Amino acid sequence: MRVTEILEGVKRWWRWYLDRYFPPKRYQSLNGALYLLIALFVAAFSVVNVFAEVLVRDCDYIPDPYASSWDNKLYPSAECYYEKRWFLLGLSLWEADKGQRLILSIVLGAVLGYERRSPDRPAGMRLMSLVSLGACCFTISSMFCFESSSSSFDTARVSAAIVSGVGFLGSAMIWKEANRGGSQENLVHGLTTAASVWVAASLGIASGGRLYFTGIYTTILVVLLLRFGPRSPEKGEDSEIDEEPGVVLLKRSAPELSGVIPNLGESSESSLSTNTGLVKKKDRRQQVFRF
Numbered sequence: 470m471r472v473t474e475i476l477e478g479v480k481r482w483w484r485w486y487l488d489r490y491f492p493p494k495r496y497q498s499l500n501g502a503l504y505l506l507i508a509l510f511v512a513a514f515s516v517v518n519v520f521a522e523v524l525v526r527d528c529d530y531i532p533d534p535y536a537s538s539w540d541n542k543l544y545p546s547a548e549c550y551y552e553k554r555w556f557l558l559g560l561s562l563w564e565a566d567k568g569q570r571l572i573l574s575i576v577l578g579a580v581l582g583y584e585r586r587s588p589d590r591p592a593g594m595r596l597m598s599l600v601s602l603g604a605c606c607f608t609i610s611s612m613f614c615f616e617s618s619s620s621s622f623d624t625a626r627v628s629a630a631i632v633s634g635v636g637f638l639g640s641a642m643i644w645k646e647a648n649r650g651g652s653q654e655n656l657v658h659g660l661t662t663a664a665s666v667w668v669a670a671s672l673g674i675a676s677g678g679r680l681y682f683t684g685i686y687t688t689i690l691v692v693l694l695l696r697f698g699p700r701s702p703e704k705g706e707d708s709e710i711d712e713e714p715g716v717v718l719l720k721r722s723a724p725e726l727s728g729v730i731p732n733l734g735e736s737s738e739s740s741l742s743t744n745t746g747l748v749k750k751k752d753r754r755q756q757v758f759r760f
Contacts, residue, residue: 504693514558550562606675607670643663
């Protein structure tokens with residue numbers, strides 16, 4: 470009996486998980502399972518990144534600035550710092566340090582986003598975390614992408630221009646909707662999408678600088694933030710549901726749908742399209758009309 474209750478609880482959680490984060494479509498269960506595996510993957514690596522210095526006790530990599538012969542006195546030159554270890558899931562202390570920075574940037578950004586999370590403020594936890602994560606990835610890339618270069622000039626100048634250039638590109642995706650429903654309320658759309666474009670630029674810089682772990686880990690963190698991150702209480706933030714003009718989505722039970730088409734035909738001057746979509750979901754149906 471105990472096992473049966475556990476299985477029923479798992480089924481209820483799985484159904485809630487799919488309905489909460491994934492729109493009903495053909496591969497809903499497959500998408501849910503894929504994102505769950507990615508989340509478990511990130512959770513495992515995040516734990517390793519946070520506790521890497523506790524797990525590795527045989528590496529004294531903190532340099533002595535008075536004894537170092539490097540121009541950068543704080544550069545960690547110990548070989549053990551770059552050695553990959555199996556109990557760190559194949560990471561080195563150097564890579565785990567970058568993971569710590571990325572995780573901390575998300576946490577600090579989420580704290581600010583939680584304070585700003587309000588229906589009349591479009592910047593919430595998800596947006597603040599994205600911006601903080603992107604800034605952290607840009608900083609890591611600028612610090613470590615070109616440390617192995619033999620150039621005598623500053624090779625990071627082109628990468629530095631990407632930050633402002635892509636920021637200008639992302640600003641074109643932000644737009645404001647005024648007087649929605651006859652009210653004086655103004656809604657800002659596209660902020661999360663613009664921030665995602667900006668973060669994508671940092672991924673390109675990290676990949677170009679051979680910071681593969683930083684780029685891959687940041688990509689997965691962004692994907693999970695966009696899918697599972699807390700959304701703004703207001704519809705101004707990017708939503709999973711696309712609002713198309715001329716599309717009405719009605720959720721009714723089967724008996725209630727019998728009088729829908731005539732009523733719409735009387736109240737609308739436009740004719741209804743014969744190409745209507747019907748999606749069955751248990752005892753509920755979703756009817757999409759285009760007019």
